[in-house]
Amino acid sequence: MSAGSDLVRRSAADLADALASGETTSVELTRACLDRIAQVDGAVHAFLHVDAEGALAQAAASDARRAAGRPASALDGVPIAVKDVLATEGLPTTCGSRILEGWVPPYDATVVARLRAAGLPILGKTNMDEFAMGSSTEHSAYGPTHNPWDLDRIPGGSGGGSSAAVAAFEAPLAIGTDTGGSIRQPGAVTGTVGVKPTYGGVSRYGLVALANSLDQAGPVTRTVLDAALLHEVIGGHDPKDSTSIDAPLPALVEAARQGAAADLSGVRVGVVRELGGEGYQAGVQQRFDEAVQLLVGAGAEVVEVSCPSFVHALAAYYLIMPSEASSNLARFDAMRYGLRVLPETIDNPSAEEVMRATRDAGFGDEAKRRIILGTYALSSGYYEAYYGQAQKVRTLISRDFEAAFGQADVLVSPTAPTTAFPIGEKLDDPLAMYLNDIATIPANLAGVPGVSVPAGLAPEDGLPVGFQVLAPALADDRLYRVGAALEALLEKEWGRPLLGLDKLDHRIPEVTR
Numbered sequence: 379m380s381a382g383s384d385l386v387r388r389s390a391a392d393l394a395d396a397l398a399s400g401e402t403t404s405v406e407l408t409r410a411c412l413d414r415i416a417q418v419d420g421a422v423h424a425f426l427h428v429d430a431e432g433a434l435a436q437a438a439a440s441d442a443r444r445a446a447g448r449p450a451s452a453l454d455g456v457p458i459a460v461k462d463v464l465a466t467e468g469l470p471t472t473c474g475s476r477i478l479e480g481w482v483p484p485y486d487a488t489v490v491a492r493l494r495a496a497g498l499p500i501l502g503k504t505n506m507d508e509f510a511m512g513s514s515t516e517h518s519a520y521g522p523t524h525n526p527w528d529l530d531r532i533p534g535g536s537g538g539g540s541s542a543a544v545a546a547f548e549a550p551l552a553i554g555t556d557t558g559g560s561i562r563q564p565g566a567v568t569g570t571v572g573v574k575p576t577y578g579g580v581s582r583y584g585l586v587a588l589a590n591s592l593d594q595a596g597p598v599t600r601t602v603l604d605a606a607l608l609h610e611v612i613g614g615h616d617p618k619d620s621t622s623i624d625a626p627l628p629a630l631v632e633a634a635r636q637g638a639a640a641d642l643s644g645v646r647v648g649v650v651r652e653l654g655g656e657g658y659q660a661g662v663q664q665r666f667d668e669a670v671q672l673l674v675g676a677g678a679e680v681v682e683v684s685c686p687s688f689v690h691a692l693a694a695y696y697l698i699m700p701s702e703a704s705s706n707l708a709r710f711d712a713m714r715y716g717l718r719v720l721p722e723t724i725d726n727p728s729a730e731e732v733m734r735a736t737r738d739a740g741f742g743d744e745a746k747r748r749i750i751l752g753t754y755a756l757s758s759g760y761y762e763a764y765y766g767q768a769q770k771v772r773t774l775i776s777r778d779f780e781a782a783f784g785q786a787d788v789l790v791s792p793t794a795p796t797t798a799f800p801i802g803e804k805l806d807d808p809l810a811m812y813l814n815d816i817a818t819i820p821a822n823l824a825g826v827p828g829v830s831v832p833a834g835l836a837p838e839d840g841l842p843v844g845f846q847v848l849a850p851a852l853a854d855d856r857l858y859r860v861g862a863a864l865e866a867l868l869e870k871e872w873g874r875p876l877l878g879l880d881k882l883d884h885r886i887p888e889v890t891r
């Protein structure tokens with residue numbers, strides 16, 4: 379193995395140390411990631427756009443800062459990939475949709491601006507389900523991403539590109555967004571770490587909205603500590619986002635380091651009765667149960683908690699999310715951004731006719747489905763029965779969380795009910811697709827933070843299983859403490875780092891991009 383192929387396998391924390399000690403440079407590291415992308419992304423298709431030139435220029439600037447003794451942050455020089463739903467000045471931003479093909483934003487999302495200010499070279503933009511609607515990345519207008527564990531399977535969604543890029547060692551770090559599970563579920567099925575921060579904890583400015591009251595950007599990484607390091611770069615108050623919380627972030631990196639000591643004495647862990655059991659793959663449930671036992675072994679006090687309204691979370695989500703999405707997607711009107719299709723059969727078409735032709739050609743089936751669902755749920759006469767009812771369920775879910783957090787410091791469940799399924803299997807069955815997020819959606823509805831940590835491979839298919847930890851709003855540090863403890867306990871159990879990702883090499887063929 380060349381030096382470059384060793385470098386891409388290391389954690390971001392480790393790379394930050396290697397940069398600080400002068401063992402490597404950001405240019406060398408960025409080049410190693412770009413080489414890896416060139417080697418494997420033809421098979422994985424995690425990226426929609428790679429910015430080799432821009433990333434190398436940022437890397438050179440980082441090396442100059444280091445040489446001058448003025449690194450901008452702990453992660454200065456560590457490259458990152460960004461989900462294509464965040465606006466990047468000068469770089470295409472498609473949201474996985476034809477309707478935004480060719481759009482180059484004139485500004486950076488706050489998350490992206492913070493990455494740049496902290497010195498992280500941006501490798502490119504990652505693939506996603508169109509406008510973040512989906513659980514498999516198959517709804518991307520630019521073709522699916524393949525799971526590095528088995529290229530015939532989905533990498534989860536909507537942020538399958540970010541998670542696959544990190545799992546395939548194309549990038550040590552990535553940014554995802556999570557409206558109903560799109561960071562955590564891809565994390566689960568690709569064997570990576572994914573964090574959905576507290577709603578309002580990370581700025582949504584420049585994040586193209588799917589559902590404003592649910593969307594949240596967060597870290598996609600290979601270790602819990604790396605997620606904490608990245609979360610501290612992107613998190614915190616932003617006056618440009620009116621839903622951003624004006625409170626200091628808890629000490630996330632410190633919590634992850636504390637967790638790594640794997641001492642959970644005094645920590646109460648609540649197993650959510652409604653998120654597990656029937657409907658969950660046997661091997662997923664088995665790995666989850668074993669992980670809970672490891673936490674017990676580390677001193678945690680485990681209790682069972684019940685959140686009865688969680689059984690209605692999926693139904694409420696699929697009214698609230700399409701309602702917000704249908705109103706958000708109204709801005710793609712063929713006049714302001716991206717695609718404009720002129721109807722061939724009409725001379726001198728009106729603005730409305732251009733809009734209709736553009737939206738017909740520019741939106742995929744899932745986007746259209748949700749526009750119809752949302753418009754229906756918001757229509758007069760049905761508003762109270764659908765949207766109004768769903769909002770009431772949302773309140774009940776928040777109350778269930780409050781009660782459960784009275785009994786436990788964190789709640790845990792499997793992240794997703796199954797391991798990665800074959801590409802194509804659920805494409806024609808929207809309800810089966812929606813069920814992937816059954817365990818992740820409650821957190822979005824209540825605004826609480828969650829992490830998915832790899833919990834080993836399911837015995838029946840050898841594919842990754844995710845373990846979800848949920849904490850009260852603004853207590854994101856608890857995710858890192860318990861997540862890092864679980865990671866350390868599993869590593870001790872298996873005697874190897876990075877939770878099985880080291881097994882991946884023989885599964886990813888080199889297919890030049």
Ligand code: GLN
Pocket residue numbers: 510511512513535536555556557558559560561588699812815
């Ligand atoms: N899979 C869910 C959906 O399709 C969640 C998507 C997301 O979190 N962006 O809406």
